[in-house]
Every structure is written in structure tokens, then in C-alpha cells.
Amino acid sequence: MSATIHFTIDGVEVTGKAGQTILQAASEAGIYIPRLCAHKDLTPHGSCRVCTVMVNGRPQAACTQPVSDGAIVENETAEIKELRRNLVEMLFVEGNHYCMFCEKSGNCELQALAYRLGIQAPRYPYFFPQRALDATHPDIFIDHNRCILCGRCVRASKELDGKNVFQFIGRGAHKRVGFNAPDGLGHTDAAVSDRFVSICPVGAILKKRVGYAIPVGQRLFDKRPIGSEIEARRAKGK
Amino acid sequence: MKQEDKTLIQDICARFNRDRTRMMDVLIEAQRALGYLSSDVIDAIAEALAIARVEVESAASFYAFFSQKPRGKFVIRLCNDIIDKLKGVDRVASALREQLGIDFGQTTDDDLFSLEWTSCIGMCDQAPAALINDKIVTRLSSDSIREIVRSLKEHGDFSKLKLALGSGNNSHPLVRSVVDNNLLQRGAVIFAPSEPSQALGKALAMSPTEVIRSIKTSRLRGRGGAGFPTGMKWEFARNATGDARYVLCNADEGEPGTFKDRVILTEAADLMFEGMTIAGYAIGSEQGILYLRGEYAYLRAFLEDVLAQRRSKGLLGDNVGGKAGFNFDIRIQLGAGAYICGEETALISSCEGLRGDPKTRPPFPAQKGYLDMPSIVNNVETFCCVTRILDKGAGWFAAIGTTGSAGTKLFSVSGDCERPGVYELAFGVTLAELLKIVGAEDAIAVQVGGASGRMVNPSEYGKKLCFDELATGGSIMVFGPGRDVIKVARAFMEFFCEESCGYCTPCRVGNRLLKQGLERFIRGMAEPSDIEYLEQLGKTVKTMSRCGLGQTSANPVLSTLQSFRSEYERRVVKNTSGLQPSFDIVKALRDSETIVKRKSVHVGH
Amino acid sequence: MSTKPKVATTSLAGCFGCHMSLLDIDDRILKLIELVDFNKSPINDIKKFTDRCLVGIIEGGCSNEENVHVLQDFRKHCDVIIALGDCATMGGLPAMRNHVPLKECLEEAYLKGPTVYNPGGKVPGDAELPLILDKVYPCQEVVKVDLFLPGCPPPADTIWQALVALLNNKPLELPYELIKYD
The missing domain is CATH 3.40.50.11540 (NADH-ubiquinone oxidoreductase 51kDa subunit)
Structure with a gap:
């Protein structure tokens, strides 16, 4: 097998390595493919579907799809952007996302993606689900209202922290993140220094007692769209 | 937890070599022995298999037949698929509610009965049907279900029910089931x-x-x-x-x-x-x-x-x-x-x-x-x-069948037809020919391929049943004159909402939105733009979903929009007032009126 | 009589913060009143519509029956309805009560809350008080909304650009910095 793989994304020649995913190769080449469940330090999950691209005309999740020689990948077409918008809007109405009092606002990847896609309001009706809070841990809050079921915490606890604090519970509309203790996170071996705490893309996992250390207006995505740092690589490369 | 129960769990796990990959068997056996999977049972299984308890709970909470709450000695699961609905399952449900004094999702105070809905149990040819624990009862009526419940109350034993055994091996001593083969x-x-x-x-x-x-x-x-x-x-x-x-x-x-x-x-x-x-x-x-x-x-x-x-x-x-x-x-x-x-x-x-x-x-x-x-x-x-x-x-x-689809195919035919059952026919038979065989020539619509298949209108009855024209894993559901295809589509969407695993966004959320969207048509609140809304939503679920379930779950909507578009079009009303017909102020004020004990002075009743 | 386009505004279940943000357009308000006449609005304290309006700006969602009537009245009198701010768009802070049954909410507020002094022991129900809805409804669930401007509150520039675009009959293209949900 040749180690180098050549393909195109929106007509741009991209070089990848065998075994890489489209998302990894794109990121290295300075092309941003939107994503929520994917994280560079974690095994791909393929659940949010936001990174879906067309590979030779067929929809595939870029975070799990391996690069292949000669593939024609479409990323930023009007059609795909519309479909991604719909997914992000679905996530907004499915949970309870009150950005105005969320500590994560400005650093939230869901919100940032909505900004990047130019969403002014979701076109779907809000579900206003009943979801729980868990404050049993001395240093960590869990707010299921904001959870988008991306599974980053589940994977981070296993793969990066060497623990097994979370797993998905229930199915379909009743699916949620569960803890390895019936009485809440405080009864697990989760620690505030664990990677799962900061890896949450939304405000579902927060450290206690550190609210608004960085003021709104100076946060990660307040001025620059999400993905800018990846796109900067390409600008630099040229 | 009693020590004997703990020992029992340990024995079950030992029987499966404490192999965590045999979790399904462990959970099934544990539930059979102890009635339900309590938090203690989950802990005990986790300990015996040496895995995190959340892993056990994760699997246990996924499957509809596992319960983490106490249930009655007899769990009655009434099948609520569309065919059972056509065949009067609602009357059976009312009889059950009335006789047991509980609603679905509840257990009687004497811990004898639990009532649940369940998706298709594979008995559409003899609907309405239900599972009572792991036994099947079919061709239910409000009278027959009353008699079944009465007998279970009296004897506390399913085997005491006087039920006629079904055809073929259904009468085999190891089966002893009322199910009929209906191999026609x-x-x-x-x-x-x-x-x-x-x-x-x-x-x-x-x-x-x-x-x-x-x-x-x-x-x-x-x-x-x-x-x-x-x-x-x-x-x-x-x-x-x-x-x-x-x-x-x-x-x-x-x-x-x-x-x-x-x-x-x-x-x-x-x-x-x-x-x-x-x-x-x-x-x-x-x-x-x-x-x-x-x-x-x-x-x-x-x-x-x-x-x-x-x-x-x-x-x-x-x-x-x-x-x-x-x-x-x-x-x-x-x-x-x-x-x-x-x-x-x-x-x-x-x-x-x-x-x-x-x-x-x-x-x-x-x-x-x-x-x-x-x-x-x-x-x-x-x-x-x-x-x-x-x-x-x-x-x-x-040499049997067509070029692209060799061999025969088993068709499961149900719904509004004279002879529901299983038919083995060579691939390439037309839908019209099949409808004639089963006695359903007046069908106004046929769902080919089950909920994930497509709704076919009479102009397509001449098409062949095969992979290249009308593909099906076997399901053929017939709908006769007077049936409402949008309500059928809604029933399928309810099914997908229930059965989506929830892993990916489009399927978990999109199917619920599709069901809501159909609801607007059924309740007479749809506008012309709702047709395009459903199409866009359906396309999103179909294109973006991770597996075959989500990639086909929008089909009930997309295929009826295609084959029965006039059914949608005749229901839309142009909105000239700009008010949302779905907003129901009477309903929105009901709680308030009860709490403050007065009627609204603005809203007429 | 003035032929300028007319603008109406209202605050439903909101905090008037979005109206404050409207005033934050600073001296451009002078430009604005050259361009438009304000009809029903807290800005000029006109209580009832006296004419048909081009634009109706709505702050806040619908929490009680009066909110519903006002919103429906706006829809009747305005060509374009703008949902201004997160409360109008998704319920906002008041919608936090959507996760608690209404009875519990009212009991906490009027009967059981730690700071409540209510010797009568009743939830207020005078006929002058509008009845509260079972939950807070975003505006688009009650009437058709033509334009959403998110934010808590939306930046003054967002409001300004939206109005200018509308008045000039141009599509609204907000730069990245001006779509914010916080």
C-alpha cells in the first residue's frame, strides 16, 4: 500500500496518509470540516454527523471515513452546508440551550458552529425536555440540559483518563449520559483534573467555582469563527 | 440485596464463564430469576463480570424487554403496529385498561400484571396480537383478552389458558403456541x-x-x-x-x-x-x-x-x-x-x-x-x-426469478386482504398479481418493504417485486379503501421514534420532527410550506444518518409525499392571518384556570 | 400626514434589555426618526396602534394571555415581525419555568418560597391579572415571525443593520460578530 494518498476536497488537492480519516487529512491540509463529536485526541465516534461530506457523491462522516486515492470530496457546497445547518438546529431544539446564562457561551463549539453557519434561530419547534442536573461532585457540575450526546466524555474518561466514569444509558429520545454510580458523579472516581472535564464541546460539564473568569466578548469564538485556526494553516502554507 | 440473590447472579455469570460478551444472556437470565434488573442486580452483575456497573446499566437500559423497575408476574405487551391498529387493537387496549384498572406503562397493585405497548411482534397475519411474558396470543378481541386476563388471575399460570394450538409445529410439545403458520x-x-x-x-x-x-x-x-x-x-x-x-x-x-x-x-x-x-x-x-x-x-x-x-x-x-x-x-x-x-x-x-x-x-x-x-x-x-x-x-x-433477482421470495402479506399469510413466489411477480392472489384487488395503497420501505399507489401495481423495481425484505402491507395514508405514515414514524437507537443526531431528533410535521397535516394545521418542510427534513434524515435505520426512516414521509402528494396538498390551508394554528390558547390556559379557580375573561370557552 | 414607514415595538415576557439595546444605537436614533415614525411603542408611550406598520419589533416570549393578545395584535398590524432577542426567539430566561410544572412555579412564587409573605395563602387570581400560560412560548409558536435577531440582548449594531436593510428593501447579511446568542 502506498503511504501517500492523493484526493481532492472541493477541488483542492489534498495529500493524506494511509489509515488517516478524511477529517484528519483535511485538518492537516488546513481545510476545516465542521465537527462536534470528533476530537483530535479521541477515537472517532461518528454520531453528530456534522462532519458529513460527499465522497464520490455519497454521504460519509469525514471523522470515520478513511482517505482513499482519487476520491472527490465535497465539503462546503450549498447543499451540505444546509444539511449541516439542519443538524445543528436539531441539537438546539432537542436540548435546553440557554446561551445567555451558560458559562460556556463564547467557548461553546455548538454555539460557534451555529454562528459559523449563520443560524439566527432554529426553524424547528423547541422540545423543552425535562432533564436533570448533577451537582454531587465537589468540583464538577453536570447539566444534562446542554448535553448533545457526542460521547466525548465517555471516550475521554476511558481513553485519556484510564477510568470508566461514563456510559450511555437508555435509547432513542431517552438516551443520556450515565455515571458509574447510581447516586451521581460525586460517587464515581471522577476528578476535576480528568481530561473529560475540559473536552466537553458544550456547557454540560463545568468546573465549579470558576464562572466567567474570562469575560464574554473575549472568548474563543467571540471574534473568530470556529475552525479559523485550522484554516490559518492553509493560509500559512501558501 | 439478599445473599441468596447475589449467589444466584454469581451462578448465572459463572454459567457464561464470567464472559462480559455474554451480557445479553446474563441479563435475560437474571431478569427471569429475579423479575427485574434492580440497581443491586446491576451491581452484582458488574462485580461478577469484573466490569464497571455503568457498562451493565448501559446494556440493560437499551433493550425494551429489560426492566429496571419491578413489574407484574405477567407482562402483557400489546403490539401497536399499524396492522394491529387496523384490526382493532384499540378495543383490546381499552378492555385491558378497564379490566386491570391500569394504563400502559403501569403495574397492578397486586403485582400480577404490567401493561406495555410493543412494536411489531411478527404476527400481522393474525393481529391483534400480544406477548404475555414470552408467550404469544393472537387474533385478540376485547372478549378474548378479558377471558385471558380472568383466567390468569384465577390460575396464575399461562399454561392453564384454554387456547387452541396453531398449525404445524406450533403444536409441537416444545412450542405449544396459538400461532398459525398461514403458509398459503x-x-x-x-x-x-x-x-x-x-x-x-x-x-x-x-x-x-x-x-x-x-x-x-x-x-x-x-x-x-x-x-x-x-x-x-x-x-x-x-x-x-x-x-x-x-x-x-x-x-x-x-x-x-x-x-x-x-x-x-x-x-x-x-x-x-x-x-x-x-x-x-x-x-x-x-x-x-x-x-x-x-x-x-x-x-x-x-x-x-x-x-x-x-x-x-x-x-x-x-x-x-x-x-x-x-x-x-x-x-x-x-x-x-x-x-x-x-x-x-x-x-x-x-x-x-x-x-x-x-x-x-x-x-x-x-x-x-x-x-x-x-x-x-x-x-x-x-x-x-x-x-x-x-x-x-x-x-x-x-433460472428462477429475474436476471437481477434470482430465486423465490417469501412475502409476508397483511392488512386489508382476504388471505393474509406467507407466500413463496418467484421474484418478478407483479404487485398486481400478488394482490390478486391474496384477495386485495381493491387496495388503495401498499407499503412494500415494511416501515422502512415505500408506499406504492395503484399506478405502480404493475411493477415487479424484485431488487430492481419494488424491493422488499418480505413485508407487504395492504391498505384498502378508506384508509388514510398520512395516518399510516405517522404510525411508521412513531415506530421509528420508538426504535431509533439515538446514536446519531438526524435519526434521534429528525424522526421526532417528522412525526410532529405529519401531525400538522392530520390535525388540519398544515400550510403549503409544510410540504417543503417535510421534504427538507426527510432529506436531512436520509442523507445524514449513520446506519440503514436512519437512512430509510424518512421513507414513510418521503414516499407518501411522492406517491400520494394530493393527500398532502388537499389538506393544506393557506395561512392569511399570520397566526399559528398549532397554538392552542385554550389548552395553554387550562392549568392556570384550574390553579386560580377562574376562567379567562378573554378566551371564550 | 407623514408618509414615512412606521415601526412599532413591544416587550412581552422580556426585561426591556432589548429595548435598551435599541437605544444603544446612540446618535443614530436621530437618523432613525428621520427614516421612520414610531407607532405603538414604549419609546413614545403610544398604547394602541393608530396605523398599519411596516415593522413590528417584539422583545420577549409569551408567558401570559396578554402577551399572546399583544403579539397577535402586532401580527395583524405589521407587515414584518422581528423577534428581537433570545426571549422572543426561544423563550429565554422566563422559559426556565418550562421545566417545572406551573403549579409548582406558582406555589414557589406565592406560597412556599423562603421569602414569601402571603397571609391569604392564595395564588393571586384577580380578574385584572392576565392568566399565565402553561409554559413560555417563543414568538414563532404563536404567530409567524419574519426575522430573528438573537442575542441577550442583540447588539445595537445588529438592530441597526436589520432596520436599515429592511427600510432599503435589501437582504440582511450580518457579519460574524453580530450574530451572538449571549
């Missing part, structure tokens, strides 16, 4: 007379690659619905590297309106097991698994007996059929109520003792399947075809 037409392949074990003997006389070549020559395609060429799948698995290989048979027949595998399992189980054995020989496997849906648990003892007989005849075990070095055996993996497990990678997850989540592809099961080893997953009917192909020859098989 036998064809040349599956239900033709055949000599047992002849095919296996012929296969073992060939080399494994010759067997695969023969399957390829026969042009056999998977009977589950997707129609992937079987021989090619086997070749991939054979050529993939791995320390072991597995043959999995998909008997998770959950597609609404399908019940043909039920009849194979009852009347032709040997044919299927023989096909699995041939597959084992062909791909170099020593282990087969029959994944039997939880709804068909009533057939389990019978199927175990068939396997035992095959072992005693030397058709399973070491040196199968006298072929030195070919060792192959089959175990039955019972499911626990999850339609998604009919998706091949979800089925594998379930066999591994996990939640029934589909797996990421690639790698495909043929490369990395069960326990990460090369595996094939084929439908019950496909394995039966395999046996017959080896017996009668690839050319014989390929």
Missing part, C-alpha cells in the same frame, strides 16, 4: 420438499472456494432487504485475516409486517441451520450464532432441540458430516426487544453483550465483525436458499 403458498425453493442434509454432503465434497463460487454463480442476494450478493460477502470474509471467523444468522425479524422468518423457524429450521453450516465450511468458521429476536423466544426451546438433534446426527460439532477437520457449532443468542438489532452491525454489538448500537463502517463485518473477527451476517431466508442451491445447483436457482 409454497414455492420451488424454501418450502419445496427436500432431502435433509443432502446439500451439506454435496458442499463438503467440494472445496470451500468452490462452494463460494457456486453461491456467486447462483446470483443469490441477501433476503433481508438490502440485497447484497451473498457469495461476494462470503468471499470477503474468507479472504480477510483473523484468528477466527463467524457465521451469524439474522432472525431479528423486526420490520413491521414481516413474519416469514417465523414460519421458517417453525417449519424449516433444519434448512436454515444447514445453510449456516455450509457457510461455516465456506468461509472457514467454527462458530455460528442464530440471533433470535426476543419476541420469538417461544421458539427457543424447539430450536435448541433441533440443534441438539443435529449434533447427535453429527451435523454439528467436530468433524461435521464426517469431514475431518471441519468443526462447527451454532448457539442461539436471544434478543430483548430492539428493532435496530436487525441492522447487521447492531446485531453484532448485541451478540457481544453491548447496547444494540450499529458500529462504525468501515471496517465492514466481513473484515472485522463479531469480536473483531471476519464475520458474515445473513438473513434466515438467505441461509435456506444456500442449502437449496447446494442441493439443486446454482444454475437451477439462477
